[in-house]
Amino acid sequence: MSPQSAPAVPVSKDRSQERQKQMIVDHFERLATAEHRGEKCVYTFVPGNLTELLLSFDVAPVLPEINALQSGMRGLSRDYIAAAEKEGHSEDVCTYVKCDIGMLRSGNVGPTGKRLPDPDLLLLSYTGCFTFLKWFELLREEYDCPVTMLHVPYQADGRITDEMRRYVVNQLRKKVVPALERITGKAYDEDRLRELLARSARAEDDLVAVLESARNRPSPIDAYFGGVYYIGPIFTAFRGTQEAVDYYRELREEVDQRLRAGRGPIIPDGELEEERYRLVVEGPPNWTSFRQFWKMFTDEGAVVVASTYTKVGGVYDDGFRHDPDRPLESLAEYCLGCYTNLSLPARVNKLAGYVREYSADGFLINSVKSCNSFSAGQLMILREVENRTGRPGGFIESDLVDPRYFSGANIRNRLESYFQMIEQKRGQGAAR
Amino acid sequence: MLERCEELTRDTSLPSVRAWKERTGGVAIGFLPIYVPRELLHAQGVLPVGLMGGGEIEIIRGDAYYQSYICHLPRSTVELGLNGSLDCLDGMIFPAICDVIRNLSGMWQMMFPAKLVHYLDVPQDFDRSMGGRFYRHELGVLSQKLVEAGARPLDPDALRASIRTYNVHHGLVAELYELRRREPWRVPTAELYVMLRAGLVLPVEEHNGMLGEYLEAVRADESRRPMDQARVLLTGSFCEQPPLGLIKTLERAGCYIVDDDFVQVSRWFRHALPEDGDPVEALVEAFLDDAIPGPTRYVDEGEKGRDLIERVERAGAEGVLFCAPSFCDPALLDQPMGTAAATRAGIPWTAFKYSEDTGQFQVIREQAGTFADSIKLWSEVTTP
Incomplete structure (x- = not known):
């Protein structure tokens, strides 16, 4: 098959991409100087993050998964993981954890080359991932700081009950807020939190509009690679x-322009000129060979029109918005609604819905060794979504940040076979 | 009796449960490791049936549901579900152990839509007004689902009576563990293990009788004499269980296992539950305040691994075997903290992994044998 993308040079980027890059650099710079400036830092996780609450106390969030994936993209994770395994961490467990432990052993240097601050608080938001619990038990051994656990119940029956919401709100009110008050010496300011939540809701409206732009043909965005690269990550910190x-407003305007011009998404080599396959993708990406992985899709003219990994930091396309009129309740609902906190049947429903609503040609799972929260059950998800939609499903395996588990040739072979399968299905459809 | 227990452990088609259902017409509900409030099920006339995977059964369809890097227990459980072994069960409870078991609850909902499927979400907050309130509500939801599956409604007096019955069970299991701690030659762990496993598929009243009978028999058996073995604590095997052959191998390699993590549902609480007052509150309070701090439970204060060291001291163990199933997140993520605590305390340890269908024990036998020898030769730990 011939490549469908534009020539490799010069690589064009939209203005929003440059802006988000600068914002992230500034964020890491802020973290690097936090101790010097007397700013408090809280380590916490992406799913179920309480960014607005943290910002209302003027504390900076540090997200270990983001540090790990940044290390993966910068080619550092192999050594970090090796350092952790040398200490006795099992080869079987999450590589984000081992990458983080290894980074800590190597001086806790962040992606901008500067040391990250020690935490003033470990805010363990137990949302959709059991490993988080163990991760912060491990970090607690390393730092002399308090830990606060926010236990978010699982949506096993596919809905948020009043009792679940009450449980989370109680913990926010009685544990998390007092912990933040203790480390900052500041009183909880609900009016300030409301202001932050109102801004969140505005950005969420624009985020959803951007993600839903992929319903168009051609899609102006890639909702997986682009989704994690510049559309989604900014949402956490x-x-x-x-x-x-401002960022999401600008991004939405750019995407609208692309839409009006009938242009495809920005890709590693420039802009996708011909959309040949529209896919829905389930599961996290591989970070150590991110660009190579993405190019395997764009070389075939494949665009991801919807993905689930971009929903681990929050599911907004079902209508949820942070609500300034119900600040803590709304934060609780946000935590409870994160993608990895959804039951398997709910995940199947969501994926099958994406395949239909985004007119996808197929559905692909990137199953990562590290993440049982995502991976356990994915083979059943594959069969169920295929049965419900009649669209072909594909299955590839890699890892988050362990380069030992990324086999480029193998994945490329599987993808090529998968695209052939889609072609075959199309042929069958045309023949009928 | 031991032969019967071993047979009940091995026979994954649950003959004792089928017989019970035929006899009583009652509701039988399966549960996965580690803990469910069996007292509550018992009080509603339900037979709680503990499932610990498929052991060494041949996996034909279960592998199609899981990638190679997922532990073995869920694939064998799926196999049992699909091959009809569990069709005598009216439902399943999936306790909050890890992400794999959590997701299996959703798979079960899709595979067996006509059966009761309940994910038992237990609190990781242990304050009465928060985690306690949530857990009490969870128990209410579970109880109601049992009624919908054909069980009788929960009656406080019945629950108090069930608590009394399970307290007897708790006491007998504690007695068994204490006897093994003091005189491990009287209670080989391979025997203790099958005794406990049998209890997962029998009515508690019947199992109480068996435990009493076994205790009496081994106390009277003067042919059981001490040997020069190393006293070890085995940890990490709380969910997917090692094959019985592996336990026997460790004992033959020179280890007296004097404490372990097997079948923890019988020992989830340190003490017996209160037999008067609000019985649901008794279950809640025990969960909050009296449960063992295993790897699936968030330890919110104190040094990680401290409990392990205290257990080593209580058991008079001379070393620790970290014996975890492959790909078991809770055990393997916990392990570095346990090994660090053991190292700090000067306690010898060794670590290996297994899967429930491991068939070759030679390497583990050599490792455990060398470990036991090194303890006997060089350890300065004083045994009780």
């Missing part, structure tokens, strides 16, 4: 800020 509102 910046939610509630004016910067985030």
